[in-house]
Amino acid sequence: MLTLPNLLTLSRIFAVPLLVLFLWWPDWQLGYAVGLALYAAAAVTDYFDGALARSRGTVSKLGQFLDPIADKIMVAAVILILTAKGGLSGPMLGDLHVIAGLIILMREIIVSGLREFLGGIQVSVPVTRLAKWKTTLQMVALGLLILAGALPEIEAIRVIGLVSLWIAAVLTCITGYGYLRVGLQHMDS
Secondary structure, eight states, X not given: OOOHHHHHHHHHHHHHHHHHHHHSOTTOHHHXXXXXXXXXXXXXXXXXXXXXXXXXXXXXXXXXXXXXXXXXXXXXXXXXXXXXXXXXXXXXXXXXXXXXXXXXXXHHHHHHHHHHHHHHTTOOOOOOHHHHHHHHHHHHHHHHHHHHHHOTTOHHHHHHHHHHHHHHHHHHHHHHHHHHHHXXXXXXX
């Protein structure tokens, strides 16, 4: 049960409190740099845990359960800490960039609930290619926003991170609607 892929997934979950600790002080540039390294390592394990499990034939129910949870915990924690510490503020829209983070969090909660409901009636909703692109862009956007905390003098990093977060939020709406549309077909009137 505690295979290497599952241990990688668990490492992402256990890394979240440490990541939040490094991002807690927005003026601590070294903390943000270390936080970025930790975040990048966690994001890389997201790819490798699934790839290793499939290549070794060790896909487990525990891994299938924990992997999406690990992703959501990390994304939610980073969005919340960046929001709390002003990392989602920026040019043009100021604090309204928080809305992009809120959209992402709302979609994650809705899709998780939908998957739970559909699982109860034995309906599987596969992850789409667009959803994988959304996740990748979301991870890159959050990584850029952490990097912006490590290098605050380079405003372009924050701007690119915020634009990427908005694009991820739009993709989140599109993919969320796709999952919701499939789910609604299986719900009683």
